[in-house]
Amino acid sequence: MLLIDKYAYTNKLRKINPMVKFSFAMGMLIFSLLPIPLWLYGGVSLIMGYLTVKSAGIPIKNYSKMLMIPFTFLVLSVISIIISFGESGEVFMWATKVRGIYIGITPQGIEMSLRLLLRSTACITCMYFYSLTTPLDQQIQVYKKLRIPKEIIELMVLIYRFIFIFLEEAKEIRNAQEMRFGYNTFKQSCHSFSLMIKVLFIRVMQRNKDMQISLESKFFNGEFHI
Amino acid sequence: MKAKIKLFIIMAFVFVMAPVTVQAMHIMEGYLPLGWAILWSVACIPFLIMGLKRLREIYGASSTNKMLLALCGAFVFVLSALKIPSVTGSCSHPTGVGLGAVMFGPSVMSILGIIVLLFQSLLLAHGGLTTLGANTFSMAIVGPFVAYGVYKFMKKKGASIGVCVFLATALGDLVTYCVTAFQLALAYPDQVGGFTASLSKFLGIFALTQVPLAIIEGLVSALIFTVLIEN
Amino acid sequence: MIKIEGLSYTYEDGTEALKNQSFDFSKGDIIAIIGANGAGKSTLFLNIMGIIKPSKGKIMFDGQGLKYNKKALREYRKKIGIVFQDPDKQIFYSNVFDDVAFALRNIGIEESEINTRVNRALSEVDALEFKDKPVHFLSMGQKKRVAIAGTLAIDQDIILFDEPTAGLDPVMTEEIIKILFELKAQGKKIIISSHNMDLIYRVSDYAYILCKGEIISEGKTEEAFLDEDALRRSGLNEPWLVKMHRNLNIPLFKKEEDFFEFMKKQ
Amino acid sequence: MIKIEGLSYTYEDGTEALKNQSFDFSKGDIIAIIGANGAGKSTLFLNIMGIIKPSKGKIMFDGQGLKYNKKALREYRKKIGIVFQDPDKQIFYSNVFDDVAFALRNIGIEESEINTRVNRALSEVDALEFKDKPVHFLSMGQKKRVAIAGTLAIDQDIILFDEPTAGLDPVMTEEIIKILFELKAQGKKIIISSHNMDLIYRVSDYAYILCKGEIISEGKTEEAFLDEDALRRSGLNEPWLVKMHRNLNIPLFKKEEDFFEFMKKQ
Numbered sequence: 001m002l003l004i005d006k007y008a009y010t011n012k013l014r015k016i017n018p019m020v021k022f023s024f025a026m027g028m029l030i031f032s033l034l035p036i037p038l039w040l041y042g043g044v045s046l047i048m049g050y051l052t053v054k055s056a057g058i059p060i061k062n063y064s065k066m067l068m069i070p071f072t073f074l075v076l077s078v079i080s081i082i083i084s085f086g087e088s089g090e091v092f093m094w095a096t097k098v099r100g101i102y103i104g105i106t107p108q109g110i111e112m113s114l115r116l117l118l119r120s121t122a123c124i125t126c127m128y129f130y131s132l133t134t135p136l137d138q139q140i141q142v143y144k145k146l147r148i149p150k151e152i153i154e155l156m157v158l159i160y161r162f163i164f165i166f167l168e169e170a171k172e173i174r175n176a177q178e179m180r181f182g183y184n185t186f187k188q189s190c191h192s193f194s195l196m197i198k199v200l201f202i203r204v205m206q207r208n209k210d211m212q213i214s215l216e217s218k219f220f221n222g223e224f225h226i
Numbered sequence: 227m228k229a230k231i232k233l234f235i236i237m238a239f240v241f242v243m244a245p246v247t248v249q250a251m252h253i254m255e256g257y258l259p260l261g262w263a264i265l266w267s268v269a270c271i272p273f274l275i276m277g278l279k280r281l282r283e284i285y286g287a288s289s290t291n292k293m294l295l296a297l298c299g300a301f302v303f304v305l306s307a308l309k310i311p312s313v314t315g316s317c318s319h320p321t322g323v324g325l326g327a328v329m330f331g332p333s334v335m336s337i338l339g340i341i342v343l344l345f346q347s348l349l350l351a352h353g354g355l356t357t358l359g360a361n362t363f364s365m366a367i368v369g370p371f372v373a374y375g376v377y378k379f380m381k382k383k384g385a386s387i388g389v390c391v392f393l394a395t396a397l398g399d400l401v402t403y404c405v406t407a408f409q410l411a412l413a414y415p416d417q418v419g420g421f422t423a424s425l426s427k428f429l430g431i432f433a434l435t436q437v438p439l440a441i442i443e444g445l446v447s448a449l450i451f452t453v454l455i456e457n
Numbered sequence: 458m459i460k461i462e463g464l465s466y467t468y469e470d471g472t473e474a475l476k477n478q479s480f481d482f483s484k485g486d487i488i489a490i491i492g493a494n495g496a497g498k499s500t501l502f503l504n505i506m507g508i509i510k511p512s513k514g515k516i517m518f519d520g521q522g523l524k525y526n527k528k529a530l531r532e533y534r535k536k537i538g539i540v541f542q543d544p545d546k547q548i549f550y551s552n553v554f555d556d557v558a559f560a561l562r563n564i565g566i567e568e569s570e571i572n573t574r575v576n577r578a579l580s581e582v583d584a585l586e587f588k589d590k591p592v593h594f595l596s597m598g599q600k601k602r603v604a605i606a607g608t609l610a611i612d613q614d615i616i617l618f619d620e621p622t623a624g625l626d627p628v629m630t631e632e633i634i635k636i637l638f639e640l641k642a643q644g645k646k647i648i649i650s651s652h653n654m655d656l657i658y659r660v661s662d663y664a665y666i667l668c669k670g671e672i673i674s675e676g677k678t679e680e681a682f683l684d685e686d687a688l689r690r691s692g693l694n695e696p697w698l699v700k701m702h703r704n705l706n707i708p709l710f711k712k713e714e715d716f717f718e719f720m721k722k723q
Numbered sequence: 724m725i726k727i728e729g730l731s732y733t734y735e736d737g738t739e740a741l742k743n744q745s746f747d748f749s750k751g752d753i754i755a756i757i758g759a760n761g762a763g764k765s766t767l768f769l770n771i772m773g774i775i776k777p778s779k780g781k782i783m784f785d786g787q788g789l790k791y792n793k794k795a796l797r798e799y800r801k802k803i804g805i806v807f808q809d810p811d812k813q814i815f816y817s818n819v820f821d822d823v824a825f826a827l828r829n830i831g832i833e834e835s836e837i838n839t840r841v842n843r844a845l846s847e848v849d850a851l852e853f854k855d856k857p858v859h860f861l862s863m864g865q866k867k868r869v870a871i872a873g874t875l876a877i878d879q880d881i882i883l884f885d886e887p888t889a890g891l892d893p894v895m896t897e898e899i900i901k902i903l904f905e906l907k908a909q910g911k912k913i914i915i916s917s918h919n920m921d922l923i924y925r926v927s928d929y930a931y932i933l934c935k936g937e938i939i940s941e942g943k944t945e946e947a948f949l950d951e952d953a954l955r956r957s958g959l960n961e962p963w964l965v966k967m968h969r970n971l972n973i974p975l976f977k978k979e980e981d982f983f984e985f986m987k988k989q
Contacts, residue, residue: 001859002349006470009857029356033260062469069351070254077257077410080427086418108417116257116414123256127355131348135857137818139348151281155296156341161817162300163345164859169546170304175508176547179539180560180607181531188563190442194449195549197305203545204301207812208294213774214813215293217805218873219797219829222289224815493892494862597760623890626759626918628958652892655963692894697921697963704983717970 001167003062004128008135011056018138019145025130032122041118048125056133067124074120082113136160140226154224165207166200173199252346252361253406255354262413267359270336273367277337284334295338303342307350339366364405373398388448396444403432403440458483459505459537459615459646464514466500474500476670477514482615485663487637487647489678491654492667493692498650501667502617505648506539535564538608539617544600547607553579553588553595557606564611578610582636598629605636616640618649622656634660658682658696659711666691679709724749725771725803725881725912730780732766740766742936743779748881751929753903753913755944757920758933759958764916767933768883771914772805801830804879808886810866813873817857819850823872830877844876848902864895871902882906884915888922900926924948924962925978932957945975 008014013021025048032044053060086102089095095104134142136156143153173196177183182192258266284291340362347353353361377394385393407428416423461480467473475497482488490498503509505516507523507530516523518533541547550556557575566574579585582602587595592603601621608616618637622630630653637660640647651657657664657678664681666674666688674687682688682699695703698716702709710716727746733739741763748754756764769775771782773789773796782789784799807813816822823841832840845851848868853861858869867887874882884903888896896919903926906913917923923930923944930947932940932954940953948954948965961969964982968975976982 003469004349004351006860009860026355029256030260032256033263033356035259059471066351070354074254074257077428077431080410080424080431081414083427084416084418085423085427086416091418102418106417112414112417120254120256123354123356124254124351127255127347128351130355131351136348137857149278151278151285152337152341154292155299155337156344157816158292158296159299159303159341159345161815161858162297163303163349164817165811166300166304167307170308172541172543172546173549174308175503175506176541177549178508179506179534180611181534181563182559184527184531184563190446190449192549193308194446199546199549200304201301204297208297210807210809210812211293211297211815212290213769214807215290215815216774217772217800218813218826219800220289221829222285222292223829224292225821225825225828493894494864620890624886624918626958627920627960628759631960652890652896654893692892694893694897700979700983705986713966717966720971 001164004066004131005136007056007058007062007132011058011133013051013056013133014135014138016133018134018142021130021134022139022142025126028129029123029126032119032126038115038118041115041122044122045118045125048122048129052125052129052132056129058132063128066128067121070120070124074117078113078117081116082109084109144226150226153226157224157226162207166204169203170196170200252343252353252365253357253409255347255356257354258357258360258409258413260356262409263356263359265359266357266363266409270340270359270362270367273333273336274340276333277335280333281337295334299338299341302338303345306342306346306352335370336362336366339370342366360406360409364402364409368405369398369402372401392444392448395447396440399440399443400437403436404429407432458519460517461501461505462515462517464501464504464516465512466497466504466509467512474670475504478670478672479514480665480672482646482648485661485677486641487649487661487663489657489661489664490648490650490667491652491657491664491691491693495669496667496691497670498667499619500670502539502619502648502650505617506537507533531564534613535611536613537615537617538611538613539619540605540608540621542620542623544597544604547604548592548600551591551593553584553590553592553603556592556603557610559607560611574610574612575606578606581609581639582606583632598625598632601625601629601633602636605633609640613645615646615648618647618651620651621649622651622653630656654682654694655696655698658698659713666693668692679711683709724785726783727767727771728781728783730767730770730782731778732763732770732775733778740936741770744936744938745780746931746938748912748914751927751943752907753915753927753929755923755927755930756914756916756933757918757923757930757957757959758916761935762933762957763936764933765885766936768805768885768914768916771883772803773799797830800879801877802879803881803883804874804877805883806871806874806885806887808889810863810870813870814858814866817859819845819854819856819858819869822858822869823876826873826877840876840878841872844872847875847905848872849898864891864898867891867895867899868902871899875906879911881912881914884913884917886917887915888917888919896922920948920960921962921964924964932959934958945977949975 028044028048032041052058053063082105084092084104084106086092087100089097089102089104091106092102092104093107095102140153140157143156177192177196183189340358343353343358343361343366347355347358373394376397377390380390380393407425410428411421411425414424415421416427459482461478463477463479464475465473465477466475490501492498500509504511507516507525510525518536523529523533548556549559554575557578558571561571561574576585579588582605584599584602584606587599592600595603621633621637625633634656637647637649649657649661661678664675664678665672666681666684668687668691673690674681674684682696685695685703688695698710698713701707701716707719710719725748727744729743729745730741731739731743732741756767758764766775770777773782773791776791784802789795789799814822815825820841823844824837827837827840842851845854848871850865850868850872853865858866861869887899887903891899900922903913903915915923915927927944930941930944931938932947932950934953934957939956940947940950948962951961951969954961964976964979967973967982973985976985
């Protein structure tokens with residue numbers, strides 16, 4: 001249902017100690033945030049990409065698709081960094097003057113954008129390495145070792161369990177609406193979307209009621225052991 | 227009847243305090259330099275501690291609240307994974323990070339928010355680990371607080387419920403965008419014009435892409451609300 | 458009429474849910490799709506409805522391949538509808554009338570016409586008596602009928618039923634069967650999936666037995682159910698009338714009454 | 724042993740779900756509670772578990788009235804457990820082991836003992852092969868088995884099953900039946916509700932037929948199912964073995980095999 005999650009449980013590196021995977025990914029991630037030469041970003045990306053595709057066995061087609069996910073943001077922000085404003089035209093490689101203000105591109109802007117592009121790619125490959133090879137079960141062990149408060153880990157464990165239930169339900173409700181022409185026009189789409197969230201929320205509340213009963217029959221004493 | 231009223235109240239606050247976002251609002255992994263990544267994470271800490279304290283109080287009152295809070299957290303995550311209708315055909319995702327705030331007190335929402343944002347980055351690749359602090363600050367702390375404040379204020383002024391919800395969600399969104407733009411401009415001042423030029427650039431881009439979405443979000447939230455009242 | 462040619466469907470994660478299978482739905486009036494959980498029934502239904510797009514193969518409707526643009530799908534779904542298993546996930550309003558009218562309002566039908574159609578649909582499923590009750594006061598069986606009415610109101614030629622009797626008690630199951638036969642009498646085509654073999658055997662006239670994404674047997678219902686090997690492989694069991702035929706060396710009957718009549722004569 | 728005396732239960736909104744009814748669960752090993760939706764089965768189960776408190780009447784356990792303080796309920800529930808219909812509502816962890824261990828950890832059993840018990844419970848329901856998969860990858864039937872293991876691990880003397888085969892395909896239904904018989908062989912008592920009459924007839928040895936909050940018939944399974952009038956009134960149907968007996972003037976058989984053997988001899 002969630003592709004990243006699916007691979008986390010089925011990849012070839014899943015049996016490796018999660019702390020090792022976490023430390024390695026975080027180490028590379030932090031290394032990539034340091035002001036290192038540009039070529040090193042490429043190096044990090046290649047290493048992480050290789051480990052993810054070759055060692056963990058994530059199909060390259062889906063991996064490339066996943067890498068595209070954060071790119072909307074990247075494109076938007078690179079545009080805004082590459083274009084500069086100024087009152088004098090000297091620093092620009094290329095500029096146009098609008099009402100006395102220069103709008104253009106500077107060499108530093110290009111360098112900055114390039115750095116950002118490469119750095120983000122490197123970091124994303126690190127994050128993907130971690131999330132694609134470490135199932136949530138194992139991640140929890142890491143967070144326990146990191147001394148994250150118990151209350152937070154408990155919530156994570158429970159939320160993770162319920163996510164899949166509600167995702168499935170939301171999909172089913174949406175399909176049923178679609179079959180009855182709920183998403184024809186923009187206005188109808190908004191209306192149907194509101195209805196879907198209402199139905200989903202009612203189900204959340206019903207589930208809470210039923211699960212409390214189930215908890216009671218399992219001697220729940222206020223603590224979810226993790 | 228009592229249960230129904232309770233449900234209504236919960237729903238009201240869910241959507242009032244649900245700032246909305248598109249995927250592009252999450253600052254992506256690796257985008258912020260190390261210094262800023264640390265700074266924004268540190269900025270979240272006091273709110274998280276407050277949240278944790280409140281969480282413990284709530285659990286102390288009744289441990290059955292754990293289940294409810296977790297269900298709400300999952301609900302919020304699922305909302306953020308759904309595509310909401312939008313005119314341009316592009317997709318946007320609502321983020322109901324503020325859920326549960328009134329049920330359990332506003333500070334809890336920072337905890338719920340950071341968990342949802344962590345799952346978003348790990349399971350959906352929206353946002354990132356090094357930018358988790360910055361994203362939590364804008365989406366799970368500032369946005370919901372503003373939405374909540376606006377709602378309370380408008381309610382006091384006697385505005386109709388639809389208007390309250392619309393303004394609260396739309397403004398909550400916009401403030402979240404502004405904070406994100408601010409975070410980006412601080413990290414990447416313009417080569418020529420410095421911080422102000424950079425801020426106006428980021429705000430400009432967000433204005434183009436996000437303002438219409440904020441308005442849509444506000445409308446959808448208001449609509450959901452009316453649907454609920456009718457029930 | 459609807460046909461499926463060489464349909465394959467592979468999910469994003471690589472699971473092959475259907476493997477190059479063809480179906481011809483002109484072969485019966487009530488067509489059964491049976492198989493264990495995970496055999497590919499739901500994937501097939503989603504493909505037929507155009508909710509997901511075949512990885513390979515085609516859905517043919519009236520001789521033409523299904524097109525996946527919004528407008529074409531919309532016209533297509535005016536002719537073919539589906540009733541999903543869980544009524545709670547397909548009833549969106551707390552008011553029965555509004556819910557049944559949902560599809561009609563979306564396609565812009567006039568309110569007076571809607572009124573007629575909704576009432577007709579509700580009377581077809583015998584739901585008029587509770588049409589003024591809020592949905593959350595209705596029983597499971599009543600909700601199921603409202604969900605069916607919500608599809609019937611569109612007046613499609615073909616209707617898919619996914620596990621229409623799951624969770625229903627015997628009386629409610631009988632009511633659903635009555636509705637199915639009435640729809641058939643009106644000339645509608647029905648495609649149905651169910652785990653209740655006695656029910657499927659009784660209502661359907663043609664059956665496809667699916668196992669792990671492949672049709673391992675098909676034919677007139679009586680014939681398909683005689684394929685002992687296919688039933689065993691696909692994790693199904695024999696309807697009791699088939700058991701009688703196989704174990705007692707008597708003719709195969711489709712209807713309970715015929716069986717008892719025959720036995721009494723012996 | 725468990726008995727219920729004069730149980731009435733009225734919901735907050737005034738619905739009388741059970742009306743002064745008595746049950747004696749010492750009368751069989753697998754006891755069936757049958758009836759249409761809304762007959763009061765779920766209410767009865769919640770009362771037996773002490774989750775809701777009778778408006779009138781008593782739950783007697785080993786000769787003593789059930790007490791509703793936390794400690795007494797806790798001890799009581801170590802002896803009597805329940806498996807609910809929807810596995811997704813009773814599985815709290817995405818990790819199978821942690822979920823089955825949940826109740827054991829709550830009552831403070833040691834981790835080494837938990838390990839033994841969880842593995843035994845998982846092997847009893849034949850779930851060892853998928854114990855390393857996260858719950859959201861499991862099929863409905865597999866989840867059901869995890870839910871059952873979660874109760875079996877507690878090792879109670881009496882287990883309630885609410886619609887244990889709802890939504891399951893025939894093969895999975897057979898697996899559940901196997902589990903039920905194994906539990907019986909271990910000397911456990913089972914109280915079961917289901918809409919599948921053939922199943923109930925096959926597994927149970929004593930049956931209560933409920934209709935609108937009242938027991939309208941009870942007795943050894945074979946006898947209870949001969950009460951045609953009660954079955955009709957409560958919206959149930961006859962198992963096919965009972966139909967044979969009634970229509971063909973042959974003895975009533977409990978097991979399919981015996982029936983066929985008899986018929987072949989004729």
